[in-house]
Amino acid sequence: MKRESIPILYIRLRRRVQIARGKTIRLGDIAQMIASPEQEQKLKELIIYKPSRSDGNRVLIDMMMIIQKIKDEIPHIQIEHFGEPHALLEIANGPVKARLTLIILVWLLLFIGAGLTIMNFHADVSMLAVHQRIYEMLTGKKENHPLVLQIPYSIGIGVGMMIFFNHIFKKRFNEEPSPLELEMYNYQENVNQYVITEEYHRIHERRESE
The missing domain is CATH 2.60.480.10 (eubacterium ventriosum atcc domain)
Known part of the structure; x- marks a missing residue:
């Protein structure tokens, strides 16, 4: 059989x-x-x-x-x-649905906030005085607004941020996750772990009460 x-x-x-x-x-x-x-x-x-x-x-x-x-x-x-x-x-x-007004307001808030942060940082470290001193050391002349240093430096900040975050609009430079993506992933994992712990606690209380 x-x-x-x-x-x-x-x-x-x-x-x-x-x-x-x-x-x-x-x-x-x-x-x-x-x-x-x-x-x-x-x-x-x-x-x-x-x-x-x-x-x-x-x-x-x-x-x-x-x-x-x-x-x-x-x-x-x-x-x-x-x-x-x-x-x-x-x-x-x-x-x-994406709301255009809200997107514009958030974009302006982030743009102004990031700009003020960079400006305050430069004021704290006296970046203008540093550029003036570097220009004087290289050329032997004093210049109140050394644009030959300030313009490439300003462009470099933008390019550096794009490389750092691995994005230019929706285009990625490579498959490596950016620091922001890693932070968002860690945040989501922590939220999930908290929710799971709380749900198990509720399930345990429900079973004890039955």
């Missing part, structure tokens, strides 16, 4: 997923899977969670919850899990 083989599911959760508000979360939305074709299609359509208004804009889906849902659907399946033990869902209200 041939022994029936146990079906195996290999699953890996996505770390962060954006879901439209009101959409039912299915396993295929938050995980990558390998299984037999008929079971894989069935599992992709498996309903995992239905977000409500009280959930806010972030929901944590734990692997234990997923395993329970899968076992209820296919009791004898063997689950092999890889990667993160949870998936963080961001509930989006829909695409946000």
Whole structure:
């Protein structure tokens, strides 16, 4: 008599997923899977969670919850899990339209702020006096406005900032991330870790109260 083989599911959760508000979360939305074709299609359509208004804009889906849902659907399946033990869902209200007035105001604010910062820095270190002294050392003449040094220096500041941030408008010079991108990534990782910790704490409190 041939022994029936146990079906195996290999699953890996996505770390962060954006879901439209009101959409039912299915396993295929938050995980990558390998299984037999008929079971894989069935599992992709498996309903995992239905977000409500009280959930806010972030929901944590734990692997234990997923395993329970899968076992209820296919009791004898063997689950092999890889990667993160949870998936963080961001509930989006829909695409946000860019407002030209707001973009212009933010651009002006950043432009004026950056300009004042550079000017204050130059005033603190007496950059004009430094240029005047360098010009006098090179030419032997005194000049109140050594433009031959000031103009290349001003251009160099702009070029240096573009190289530093690895961008000129939407064009990248290479695939290396800029310092700003790294800081944004670290900030997002810290936010995600905080949200995950808080969600696990809420899940633990909910289970204790039941």
